[in-house]
Amino acid sequence: MTQLEELLATWLPAQRWFAGKGTAIDTLRIDADHILLPGLPGLRLLVAEVVQGSRTDRYQVLLGMRAVGAVPDELVHAVIGTCPAPADLDSPAPVVVYDAAHDAAMTGHLLSWIAENRDVGAVRFRAAPGTEVRTGLRSLVITGEQSNTSLVYGEEYVLKMFRRLWPGTNPDLELTSALATVDSPHIARPHGWIDVDLVDPASGRTVPTTLAMLQTYLRSATDGWVLAATSVRDLYASPELAPSEAGGDFAGEAQRLGAATAAVHRDLARVLPTGVLSPEGQAHLAATMMARLHTAVDEVPELAPYAETLYSAFEALGNTSTDLPVQRIHGDYHLGQVVRTDAGWVLLDFEGEPAVPVSERQKLSSPLRDVAGMLRSFDYAARYQLVGRTDNPALVTAARAWAQRNREAFCAGYTRGGGIDPDLHQVVLRAFEYDKAVYEVLYEARHRPHWISIPLDSITALTG
Ligand SMILES: Nc1ncnc2c1ncn2[C@@H]1O[C@H](COP(=O)(O)OP(=O)(O)O)[C@@H](O)[C@H]1O
Numbered sequence: 001m002t003q004l005e006e007l008l009a010t011w012l013p014a015q016r017w018f019a020g021k022g023t024a025i026d027t028l029r030i031d032a033d034h035i036l037l038p039g040l041p042g043l044r045l046l047v048a049e050v051v052q053g054s055r056t057d058r059y060q061v062l063l064g065m066r067a068v069g070a071v072p073d074e075l076v077h078a079v080i081g082t083c084p085a086p087a088d089l090d091s092p093a094p095v096v097v098y099d100a101a102h103d104a105a106m107t108g109h110l111l112s113w114i115a116e117n118r119d120v121g122a123v124r125f126r127a128a129p130g131t132e133v134r135t136g137l138r139s140l141v142i143t144g145e146q147s148n149t150s151l152v153y154g155e156e157y158v159l160k161m162f163r164r165l166w167p168g169t170n171p172d173l174e175l176t177s178a179l180a181t182v183d184s185p186h187i188a189r190p191h192g193w194i195d196v197d198l199v200d201p202a203s204g205r206t207v208p209t210t211l212a213m214l215q216t217y218l219r220s221a222t223d224g225w226v227l228a229a230t231s232v233r234d235l236y237a238s239p240e241l242a243p244s245e246a247g248g249d250f251a252g253e254a255q256r257l258g259a260a261t262a263a264v265h266r267d268l269a270r271v272l273p274t275g276v277l278s279p280e281g282q283a284h285l286a287a288t289m290m291a292r293l294h295t296a297v298d299e300v301p302e303l304a305p306y307a308e309t310l311y312s313a314f315e316a317l318g319n320t321s322t323d324l325p326v327q328r329i330h331g332d333y334h335l336g337q338v339v340r341t342d343a344g345w346v347l348l349d350f351e352g353e354p355a356v357p358v359s360e361r362q363k364l365s366s367p368l369r370d371v372a373g374m375l376r377s378f379d380y381a382a383r384y385q386l387v388g389r390t391d392n393p394a395l396v397t398a399a400r401a402w403a404q405r406n407r408e409a410f411c412a413g414y415t416r417g418g419g420i421d422p423d424l425h426q427v428v429l430r431a432f433e434y435d436k437a438v439y440e441v442l443y444e445a446r447h448r449p450h451w452i453s454i455p456l457d458s459i460t461a462l463t464g
């Protein structure tokens with residue numbers, strides 16, 4: 001590996017969005033075809049190919065390079081290290097390399113190039129048809145637990161840079177653009193994107209691959225997770241009250257969120273393909289859930305006592321004799337993916353499960369999978385403030401009551417909003433809820449071990 005590659009191999013595992021945590025990097029190779037953004041020698045957009053045992057992942061990295069001593073104070077936190085200057089910089093002195101997502105002087109160019117529909121080296125910057133993109137806005141990186149890196153430009157746009165790259169158009173861009181064609185009020189409008197050709201190792205073909213998406217920044221937005229957590233906190237202040245009587249009841253919002261979810265599902269079914277999953281298809285789906293369960297039990301042995309009950313729920317799905325309607329869905333639906341604006345609920349991040357190949361995420365699925373995701377999220381919101389306090393029975397009872405009330409409100413809103421009635425599809429819903437809980441056990445084990453008790457306690461309660 002070159003010195004720059006060595007630096008990146010040390011830096012990447014410390015990033016929130018690095019997917020291969022816990023396993024050593026064998027090699028890291030910078031894909032030389034995509035390195036340069038001609039005209040701006042200090043800025044380069046890299047695709048880093050990372051090999052860890054049998055897995056190979058590709059990550060997007062926006063690198064800045066400055067002379068030693070020339071890094072301003074506000075960029076010191078973004079420094080990755082020092083290495084010899086690359087040949088094209090034609091400098092005998094080493095350079096300081098840093099994460100240029102934090103460098104507003106550099107990221108301003110990305111916005112300008114989108115506005116100008118420019119090809120910069122191998123990279124294509126595009127404005128959505130009929131869109132006038134405002135330039136000259138300063139960017140700031142959104143902080144938080146994210147799978148990607150998002151920059152907010154002024155109070156106008158969000159540029160979401162996809163970090164782990166899968167060949168193909170990112171479903172976030174695909175679905176948001178499709179929903180924009182029917183003027184869905186429940187999305188942040190897309191204004192442009194950045195893409196590059198990448199070779200798909202599975203097919204050997206070169207495919208345009210989304211690097212970033214530009215969309216409206218919703219100024220009045222409050223995260224659904226924050227709103228729900230505030231409501232739970234209010235209830236915990238007086239756990240003897242019913243959730244409907246405590247200040248900050250969330251049920252009205254949960255019902256409106258259910259209706260917004262149904263509207264988005266209806267629009268997705270209108271503009272993108274739909275189909276049915278045969279009983280054989282459902283048996284295959286059940287088998288993938290069982291396989292995930294196996295992986296989870298191997299990684300998290302505490303799950304073993306519940307494996308049989310979980311397995312039975314997947315088996316029930318696999319033994320069905322009726323077709324299941326399927327369509328494009330959100331795919332990773334939870335309270336952190338929805339924001340409440342002054343005009344109503346908006347859904348974000350249609351990327352699907354970030355750890356799954358894009359080709360898988362593009363497959364049609366039951367909308368009940370999204371419903372199950374949100375129901376699990378209500379359970380999370382109710383339980384996460386209990387971590388380390390489960391010895392307080394009043395709080396545990398209050399948590400259950402809060403999750404149940406909002407679950408019912410969400411499902412009622414979803415059905416009244418035109419979605420299929422979750423109560424009438426218990427076998428499918430249960431399988432999706434259990435599968436999501438198993439996914440969460442793995443997710444927490446890999447990213448937030450201190451929260452693993454949340455899905456484990458849910459599974460104990462669900463299967464008890
Ligand atoms: N268009 C937007 N307007 C306002 N806030 C946004 C917008 N897009 C994202 N956010 C904020 O950033 C957070 C993360 O965005 P998201 O698209 O879910 O990224 P990731 O895939 O990295 O998790 C959201 O929960 C929301 O709080």
Ligand SMILES: O=P(O)(O)O[C@H]1O[C@H](CO)[C@@H](O[C@H]2O[C@H](CO)[C@@H](O)[C@H](O)[C@H]2O)[C@H](O)[C@H]1O
Nearest residue numbers: 145146147332334335336354376377380440443
């Ligand atoms: O980063 P993304 O928003 O794409 O999603 C990933 O991270 C989420 C956590 O931030 C994770 O969601 C899990 O935690 C949520 C609370 O933080 C909870 O509401 C969800 O139910 C739970 O699955 C999501 O699964 C993951 O893909």
